[in-house]
Amino acid sequence: MTAPTFPVGPSFGAPAGRAAVITGVGGYVPPTVVTNDDLVARLDTSDEWIRTRTGIASRHVVTPGTATSDLAVEAGRRALKSAQDSQVDAVVLATTTPDHPCPATAPAVAARLGLGGVPAFDVAAVCTGFLYALAAGAGFIACGLANRVLVVAADAFTTIIDPNDRSTAVIFADGAGAVVLRAGTADEPGALGSVVLGSDGELSDLIAVPAGGSRQRSSGVRPQPGDEFFQMAGRATYRHAVERMTAASLRSLADTGWRPEDVDRFAAHQANARILGAVAERLGIGWERQLSNIEHVGNTGGASIPLLLDQSAADGSLTAGDRLLLTAFGGGLAWGAATLTWPEL
Numbered sequence: 001m002t003a004p005t006f007p008v009g010p011s012f013g014a015p016a017g018r019a020a021v022i023t024g025v026g027g028y029v030p031p032t033v034v035t036n037d038d039l040v041a042r043l044d045t046s047d048e049w050i051r052t053r054t055g056i057a058s059r060h061v062v063t064p065g066t067a068t069s070d071l072a073v074e075a076g077r078r079a080l081k082s083a084q085d086s087q088v089d090a091v092v093l094a095t096t097t098p099d100h101p102c103p104a105t106a107p108a109v110a111a112r113l114g115l116g117g118v119p120a121f122d123v124a125a126v127c128t129g130f131l132y133a134l135a136a137g138a139g140f141i142a143c144g145l146a147n148r149v150l151v152v153a154a155d156a157f158t159t160i161i162d163p164n165d166r167s168t169a170v171i172f173a174d175g176a177g178a179v180v181l182r183a184g185t186a187d188e189p190g191a192l193g194s195v196v197l198g199s200d201g202e203l204s205d206l207i208a209v210p211a212g213g214s215r216q217r218s219s220g221v222r223p224q225p226g227d228e229f230f231q232m233a234g235r236a237t238y239r240h241a242v243e244r245m246t247a248a249s250l251r252s253l254a255d256t257g258w259r260p261e262d263v264d265r266f267a268a269h270q271a272n273a274r275i276l277g278a279v280a281e282r283l284g285i286g287w288e289r290q291l292s293n294i295e296h297v298g299n300t301g302g303a304s305i306p307l308l309l310d311q312s313a314a315d316g317s318l319t320a321g322d323r324l325l326l327t328a329f330g331g332g333l334a335w336g337a338a339t340l341t342w343p344e345l
């Protein structure tokens with residue numbers, strides 16, 4: 001493996017004596033299912049193209065009136081239940097589809113979960129949002145700002161997708177996942193190991209919703225048709241996704257003192273089955289060690305990893321003691337990786 005041509009980003013470990021430990025996990029997908037055949041009925045595409053190019057067969061979507069906070073509250077509630085906790089000291093929500101441009105969605109989620117006046121804020125890192133939010137939550141714990149943090153990642157991604165854009169409409173879907181963190185020690189199961197995060201804003205145009213922000217509003221120019229929707233340069237994104245998730249994973253493994261063969265389970269952002277396969281192949285992690293749910297949930301943006309962890313823990317493909325490697329990549333560009341040993345939940 002040749003050295004990456006970009007800075008992978010800093011790597012963080014827990015400070016001596018105070019680590020963030022996962023004590024609960026939860027996930028939620030809205031009940032409405034859209035199959036490939038449903039999409040074929042209204043788009044110039046085919047079940048065969050979608051399955052072979054993305055690995056997706058069906059996905060869950062919100063119906064009108066359902067917002068990101070609705071998904072986040074349900075996932076958060078389930079994570080708190082799993083942690084046998086009813087109170088935390090902070091809520092961090094990763095999302096690309098906040099309920100409103102202003103204010104942040106996290107305070108509403110905290111209020112609806114009955115968490116009182118705890119600090120609650122959003123993190124915007126698109127498909128890497130969960131790893132950034134996890135790092136933020138772990139940071140609150142590491143510096144003593146909190147002893148318990150609810151980290152949620154939720155996206156109603158289909159609300160920003162152009163329903164007529166076949167290159168994105170077949171991939172993106174809706175869902176939420178959450179974990180509860182508490183202060184503990186680095187040698188405990190569930191303790192976050194190395195966390196690697198990076199970004200490259202030179203390539204911010206590869207994945208964007210061009211309209212709706214201060215750039216377009218301040219210009220006073222009406223947005224071009226379609227600019228209110230999510231746009232992605234698929235091919236280029238694909239290449240960067242493979243390179244950056246591989247590099248971040250290798251850095252995280254090296255910092256943890258693990259080799260790829262030490263990894264029991266690999267949980268990558270479910271961007272596209274071919275991307276996941278390419279990253280795993282470069283890392284030397286066989287398919288039997290890869291966790292995947294993309295076939296039935298699609299690409300749920302930031303929610304992807306915690307939703308995968310929740311579903312994998314529920315179906316038994318992820319069990320206590322598994323050495324786990326997480327990695328994600330998306331708009332920003334932003335990417336990351338992290339290691340941990342899965343706890344008994």
Ligand code: UT7
Pocket residue numbers: 044045046049050053054127166167168170171233234235237238241270271272275299301329330331
């Ligand atoms: O989650 C955050 C980051 N996102 C990602 O990592 C996603 C990265 N990219 C991808 O997953 C893939 O690039 C896509 C799934 C978006 C596209 O797959 P691809 O194999 O890279 O296809 P392509 O963009 O190179 O397009 C190949 C052909 C094109 O037709 P021509 O120009 O060769 O005639 C597209 O117009 O496939 C066409 N195409 C479709 N055909 C049928 C694009 N979308 C579709 C579709 N059905 N849904």
